[in-house]
Amino acid sequence: MSSFLIALLCFAGLCLGMRIRAEAGSPPGPSLWIEPGPLIPYGNPVTLWCRGPPGAHSYYLKKEGSSEPKSMHRTKSEAKFPISSVTEDTAGSYYCFYHNGLHWSEGSEFLQLVVTGLYSKPSLSALPSPKLASRQKVTLCCQSEYRFDSFILIKEEGASTPQHWRSGGQADFPVPAETAAYRCYSFHSQQPLLWTAPSDLLELKVTAPQDYTTGNLIRLCLAGLLLLILGVLLAEAWYSRRRHREAGQETLA
Template sequence: MRPRLTTLLCLVLCLSQRTGTQKETLSRPIIWARPSFMVPEGKQVAIWCQGTRAADEYQLHFEGSLSASQRPKPPGLGNKVKFLIPAMTSLTAGKYHCFYRSGELWSESSDLLNLVVTGMFDTPTLSVHPGPMVISGELVTFYCRLETGTSTFFLLKEGRSSHVQHRYGNAQAKFSMGPVTTAHRGTYRCFGSYNNHVWSFPSEPVELLITGEVESSAIIVFYPLFETDSWDPDLLTTETGFHKDLALWDHAAQNLLRISLAFLVLMALVCLLAEDRLRRKRTFQKKADRASRWECRRRWRNTTLRKDQET
């Protein structure tokens, strides 16, 4: 019985450990900055990190090193925390990511949040050619110029679908796009910079108007350096809910798996104990039967011996 029990327990424990290793992972947290990832020098900004309600602690890392840690308040009821930067400077601009802990288990890292400080250099000028009003299908070029000189320029389209394009240049950079469609319509600004996280004042806005019928469905492919959409909490309602539901489902599945494994172990032990008890009962019964037969034979022999002696 013992070798079989030991083998069963080892099998169950190995399965439990393997399954736990595969399933016990926490969903990736979401990180964003409010009011924006672009913060004027000296202004306040809040970095939000959102995990699950099971989170016990959150950690914020800046440029790969631990910057701050915080526990949700009240514990077990909130699924996000806020890390406040009272005054934005060039020293606080850079790459941020966050983690959260539930019990002894840490989550994966969030996506990178590129926090930018603005207002550090002179104001660039932005112009568009052939003009701010073009016909659908034409080619358009934006020119961003900074008289004091810089190394990198950034062009942003305002709105919920804004992305950042960047170009290199000493005093001027051009951003070509087209054939344009109504998707390119909107308000644009540009910035100058000497690195990816310290920018100039924004240029004056330039509004691009598209007239005429759409002649081509082709649009310029943006290669975003910073995807602001992923940091806007208003755009993350569905994604946040999905992560939250997925995390809750993971915890429920893990608990159900543990309960199932415990039930299987318990049932296996009950079966083995019942089998062992039945085997012991049968062995005892056989011994009792042998003892009874032996006693009968002994009495028969004694009776026979007495009769022989009397005769």
């Protein structure tokens, strides 16, 4: 998941430093993750988790650009920061850190929380068709009625990096010819963490080329068998006529 988020940052033009500056000798930074994931529909709940070593007892979560920590929780090894309902203000870059009684830790890696569903979904289509032959070129076209200048294409249930495109109202994504499913989102580059609702799921299906080898072999075998049977019948008929002819000659003699 962290690689996905880092790639998302780069696509949005928000590649940030991965750790805050800390005093010399400070403990290592904790780990931060988001449940159920970094893309949260507007109004849905989300939870940020911060985990440090056993000696950590005070955890702080901070949003980039905010002057004060968002909240604080005390626990033995990790802290839970629930958000009951995400809004435009929830979207942002977060990191966490802790205090072990003596020192402040370094900051965790930055994670992006993206709020989706603020605008109606774009459309996603496949050119020339979602049904493909092997090695056929295919392009996925994402269109938004809002003419946003940025688009994201995400492969469902895959480890591929999201593709990002900037244009006016439409983006074309060349993808490999493989059986897979995709969704796309659109947003304005000035608000890179506020996305539209996801497009409908588009499934690509690659049809394997039909193998005629087995069928042709069967037909050749049947044809050969018919020719053999016909040859046997002709031979038997010729032999029968010859035998009758010889029998008639013996009678005349």
